[in-house]
Each structure stands twice: as structure tokens, then as C-alpha cells.
Amino acid sequence: MQQTLEPVITAAWLAAWDKGDLDALDALMAEGYTRTSKATGATVDLAGLKAEIASVREAFPDLRTTLDDIVVGEGTVAVFWTSTGTHAHEYLGVPATGLTVHTRGSNILVLDPRGRVLQETVTWDGSELLAGLGIRPLRGIAAPPAPEPEDEDAQPSLDTMKAFNRQFITGVTVVTTKEGDRPKGLAANAYCSVSLEPPLVLVCVQKTSSTYPALFSSSHLGINILGADQKPTVGVFASKSPDKFAEVDWHEGPHGSPLIDCSAASIEAEIQERFQAKTHTVFICRVRHAEVDGAAPMVYKAGHFFDGGQLVEL
Numbered sequence: 001m002q003q004t005l006e007p008v009i010t011a012a013w014l015a016a017w018d019k020g021d022l023d024a025l026d027a028l029m030a031e032g033y034t035r036t037s038k039a040t041g042a043t044v045d046l047a048g049l050k051a052e053i054a055s056v057r058e059a060f061p062d063l064r065t066t067l068d069d070i071v072v073g074e075g076t077v078a079v080f081w082t083s084t085g086t087h088a089h090e091y092l093g094v095p096a097t098g099l100t101v102h103t104r105g106s107n108i109l110v111l112d113p114r115g116r117v118l119q120e121t122v123t124w125d126g127s128e129l130l131a132g133l134g135i136r137p138l139r140g141i142a143a144p145p146a147p148e149p150e151d152e153d154a155q156p157s158l159d160t161m162k163a164f165n166r167q168f169i170t171g172v173t174v175v176t177t178k179e180g181d182r183p184k185g186l187a188a189n190a191y192c193s194v195s196l197e198p199p200l201v202l203v204c205v206q207k208t209s210s211t212y213p214a215l216f217s218s219s220h221l222g223i224n225i226l227g228a229d230q231k232p233t234v235g236v237f238a239s240k241s242p243d244k245f246a247e248v249d250w251h252e253g254p255h256g257s258p259l260i261d262c263s264a265a266s267i268e269a270e271i272q273e274r275f276q277a278k279t280h281t282v283f284i285c286r287v288r289h290a291e292v293d294g295a296a297p298m299v300y301k302a303g304h305f306f307d308g309g310q311l312v313e314l
């Protein structure tokens with residue numbers, strides 16, 4: 001029986017994962033089959049495995065798997081595999097990025113006396129598909145969101161948090177991308193320089209933003225630090241106007257991101273991580289191109305805008 005295992009496993013595995021023929025697994029698995037993920041500790045039955053495969057295939061329809069090695073032992077089989085696919089539809093709550101992911105794992109199969117798989121232990125977890133795309137939830141793996149804390153005393157009130165944020169002074173940026181040929185963007189002050197070597201920056205964008213889906217699936221984005229004389233531009237990019245770029249002059253960065261003319265400074269950056277932070281996504285980006293005008297920047301505090309050229313040095 002064991003001599004014939006390799007082709008049987010290969011055929012069923014590829015039929016299920018690459019072609020969506022989930023019933024091809026029926027002959028391979030024993031009654032009472034269970035599959036346990038080492039990453040999460042979760043155990044599912046055959047129906048659970050089929051549901052997982054179906055959801056991965058829905059999100060990554062062109063999934064292609066290579067079984068790199070199948071090592072048959074006494075009552076056990078180790079399967080080492082690699083998969084590649086394009087993130088074409090939502091997966092674990094993360095909208096399609098259009099990016100290609102490569103992921104790999106190993107499974108230990110425990111066989112029953114008839115050579116069918118009774119138990120399977122997997123080193124891999126579905127969230128690794130997202131990790132391979134540079135998407136990591138802030139808390140652990142992509143499990144259902146943690147429930148909101150019930151104890152309101154454990155955190156400051158909304159008003160206190162707003163008051164706290166009003167004490168913080170920032171500049172104002174416009175974060176941009178393209179949706180097809182259409183430039184898109186929003187005003188954002190949640191910008192921060194992360195490091196100089198390598199040149200990393202971050203921006204936080206709310207998932208309800210109309211710019212967000214295009215931003216999420218972009219490889220690059222633009223960040224424009226507005227100058228003190230660009231107040232009308234803030235109004236435009238803080239609005240929901242369908243064609244914000246009709247109201248400003250702009251040009252493309254080397255990777256196609258819209259850069260707003262006469263900004264105090266603009267960068268184009270490659271998106272490297274997309275951290276899920278409940279209502280927002282934190283984009284960590286590596287700067288690929290920079291233009292610095294040197295004009296006085298706009299300053300923002302507590303809902304008001306100021307001339308960054310008029311600051312008084314302490």
C-alpha cells in the first residue's frame with residue numbers, strides 16, 4: 001500500500017488545492033480524520049479542511065502547488081509543499097491586493113492500518129498567505145477580531161483621547177495613489193518617519209476612506225507634505241469629492257503615484273507592510289523618490305491650520 005501512497009497523495013492534494021475538486025480528498029482520508037494547525041492549535045475535520053481550501057481558492061483562484069518532497073515512514077508521511085497564487089479576492093477580511101504570494105509548509109500525516117490519513121499536523125496557517133503579502137494583523141495571526149474591552153474604566157474616554165490628540169501638532173499630508181488611470185487621494189496627518197536607513201515612513205488610513213481600496217492594492221503611494229499656501233488643497237482632499245485632482249496641478253512620480261505640484265515636499269514610496277489595526281491600516285513604506293521644495297510647511301493643531309514659516313523658536 002505504502003509504495004502507491006506518493007502518487008495517491010499527490011493526485012488528491014493537487015486536485016483539491018489547485019483545481020477545487022474537494023471530493024478528491026474523500027478516498028485519501030480515513031473516517032474520523034482530523035487536521036491540527038501547529039500555528040493556532042485549532043483542529044478541524046474533513047469538512048473543515050474542505051472549507052479552508054475553498055476559502056483559500058476563492059481568494060487565490062490561480063493557486064498552484066508543488067509537492068517538493070513526500071517522505072513515507074512507518075505509518076506516517078511527511079509532505080513538504082510550496083504554493084503560489086494571486087490575491088484576487090478578499091481573504092480573512094483583507095481586500096484583494098492583486099499581489100502574488102509564495103508560501104510553503106510541511107504536513108505530517110498519520111495513517112490508519114489501511115494507509116488512509118487519520119491525523120494531519122500542519123506547520124502552516126492561512127494567515128501566512130497574508131503575511132507573505134506583507135499584511136499582518138497587529139495582534140497575532142488573522143483570527144476573528146478580539147472583542148472590544150467591556151471595562152470602560154480600562155481606557156480613557158473618547159473625549160479625553162480627543163483632547164490628548166488636540167495637544168499634538170503635526171503637518172498635513174495628502175496621500176495619493178491611482179485606481180486604474182484615476183488619481184485618488186486623501187488628507188492625512190497620521191504620517192511618521194520610521195527610519196532613515198533604510199528610508200521608511202508610515203501612514204495610517206481609515207478603511208472607510210474611498211481612497212482605501214485603491215491604496216491597499218497599490219504597490220506604491222505618494223505622500224505630499226502641504227505648504228502653508230495650500231489650504232484650499234486640504235479642503236479638497238479632506239472631502240469626498242469624486243475628482244479631487246481636477247482642482248490641483250500634479251505630476252507622476254517614477255512609479256506613477258500622483259505628486260501634487262508646489263507641495264513643500266513629496267515622496268513616492270513602495271508599500272512594504274499593511275498592518276491591520278481595527279478601523280485603520282498602517283502602511284509601512286520604503287521611500288523610492290523624493291522632491292523637496294523647501295517652502296514653509298502647513299501646520300495643524302486641534303482642527304486649525306497655521307503657517308509653518310511663522311513658528312517662534314524656543
Ligand SMILES: Cc1cc2nc3c(=O)[nH]c(=O)nc-3n(C[C@H](O)[C@H](O)[C@H](O)COP(=O)(O)O)c2cc1C
Pocket residue numbers: 172185186187188189190191204205206208209210211212234237238239240241300
Ligand atoms: C488635517 C486632517 C488630517 C487627516 N488625517 C487623516 C489620516 O491620517 N488618516 C485618515 O484616514 N484620514 C484622515 N483625515 C480624514 C480624511 O482626509 C477624510 O476622511 C477624507 O474625506 C477621506 O477621503 P476619501 O474617503 O475620498 O478617501 C484627515 C483630515 C484632515 C482635515
